[in-house]
Amino acid sequence: xxxxxxxxxxxxxxxxxxxxxxxxxxxxxxxxxxxxxxxxxxxxxxxxxxxxxxxxxxxxxxxxxxxxxxxxxxxxxxxxxxxxxxxxxxxxxxxxxxxxxxxxxxx
Amino acid sequence: xxxxxxxxxxxxxxxxxxxxxxxxxxxxxxxxxxxxxxxxxxxxxxxxxxxxxxxxxxxxxxxxxxxxxxxxxxxxxxxxxxxxxxxxxxxxxxxxxxxxxxxxxxxxxxxxxxxxxxxxxxxxxxxxxxxxxxxxxxxxxxxxxxxxxxxxxxxxxxxxxxxxxxxxxxxxxxxxxxxxxxxxxxxxxxxxxxxxxxxxxxxxxxxxxxxxxxxxxxxxxxxxxxxxxxxxxxxxxxxxxxxxxxxxxxxxxxxxxxxxxxxxxxxxxxxxxxxxxxxxxxxxxxxxxxxxxxxxxxxxxxxxxxxxxxxxxxxxxxxx
Numbered sequence: 001x002x003x004x005x006x007x008x009x010x011x012x013x014x015x016x017x018x019x020x021x022x023x024x025x026x027x028x029x030x031x032x033x034x035x036x037x038x039x040x041x042x043x044x045x046x047x048x049x050x051x052x053x054x055x056x057x058x059x060x061x062x063x064x065x066x067x068x069x070x071x072x073x074x075x076x077x078x079x080x081x082x083x084x085x086x087x088x089x090x091x092x093x094x095x096x097x098x099x100x101x102x103x104x105x106x107x
Numbered sequence: 108x109x110x111x112x113x114x115x116x117x118x119x120x121x122x123x124x125x126x127x128x129x130x131x132x133x134x135x136x137x138x139x140x141x142x143x144x145x146x147x148x149x150x151x152x153x154x155x156x157x158x159x160x161x162x163x164x165x166x167x168x169x170x171x172x173x174x175x176x177x178x179x180x181x182x183x184x185x186x187x188x189x190x191x192x193x194x195x196x197x198x199x200x201x202x203x204x205x206x207x208x209x210x211x212x213x214x215x216x217x218x219x220x221x222x223x224x225x226x227x228x229x230x231x232x233x234x235x236x237x238x239x240x241x242x243x244x245x246x247x248x249x250x251x252x253x254x255x256x257x258x259x260x261x262x263x264x265x266x267x268x269x270x271x272x273x274x275x276x277x278x279x280x281x282x283x284x285x286x287x288x289x290x291x292x293x294x295x296x297x298x299x300x301x302x303x304x305x306x307x308x309x310x311x312x313x314x315x316x317x318x319x320x321x322x323x324x325x326x327x328x329x330x331x332x333x334x335x336x337x338x339x340x341x342x343x344x345x346x347x348x349x350x351x352x353x354x355x356x357x358x359x360x361x362x363x364x365x366x367x368x369x370x371x372x373x374x375x376x377x378x379x380x381x382x383x384x385x386x387x388x389x390x391x392x393x394x395x396x397x398x399x400x401x402x403x404x405x406x407x408x409x410x411x412x413x414x415x416x417x418x419x420x421x422x423x424x425x426x427x
Contacts, residue, residue, distance in 0.1 A: 031243075033146070033151060033244070034150070037144070037145050037150075041187075060247070067248075071236060071320055072235065073235060073236055073237050073239075073245065073248040073320070073321075073341065074234065074241075074244065074248065075244060077235050089235070091235030092234065093143045093144060095205070096188075097191075097205055
């Protein structure tokens, strides 16, 4: 079960949603096996950093504009924004330890 | 959760899950630590046509879902997580997963192998920006664009065939003038109208780091040294795999190429530690051989734990 704390962003609202605070966005697709591997980690991060970090997903099939804008050409890719500015790009599978290291730099 | 186990299995590809299935059916209540690339290499493939019993083939991820459920059905416990370190110097063995410490009387190493990169540096920097080791993951981004595939084995051919349905043009770049791929894969690739081959060439650079995306490949002809450039939007690396043995450096005997040494079945250089699958097999590297060796490792571990594993074939030189 996906965490209820994980939001869903779309091409339409992406710009507004990442404008404020620290936001971690998981770019994924239903057909992407490694994305399914990272999904539980993303859920855990949403629970553990609730209130400090906004965690969201973008389905790249339904929202092609946003990945193209940020030159995402492989999934899973995690992008971390702080007040609208892209701070980190994490491509592929990473351990939870490594993800928390990267996130905590910006909190 | 009980962190003291009889058997821990590291890895959840065909080898790890088959070891889990057999160990579970032997009532050893195995703990499988699935690892970051859970499900193993088959999770990144499409149709698997050489797994016995499926005459029409089975999708790699579906096969792994089945194997996983089958192991769980008999009581194997599978946990998420990636092993950060192990201590094999005394029994019980210690296996650390982030901050949790597990111990086991017997250990089965089935950590497999991961895709090899080019060693250019730039390829990793452009990962997710046009450089990929997984066509089924990233091919989507190259619909209607030209791409290249590097390599001449089955992995490279499978990537090329998959990509030929998405990209305008797929150029396979290979260091030699003949393919190492199986005949059936070669024939499929050769028959595709938009797959072409550049022989006797290696990639010496990927452009363009400044733009943060792939624009072209710089190739060197291995015969005459001539340099050329090929414009592509994406490049898929299919040049083979490296065994995931970094965890065991200095603790388990390895061949020069990093694969674990095994003897008398699945035994490693440490009593009570067994190895299965691609981590100890640089020759066959098939899903079915991995599964077979996973079965062997579970049987060896069971006999070791019950004190009936015969130590009469200790032939390996423990060259650490």
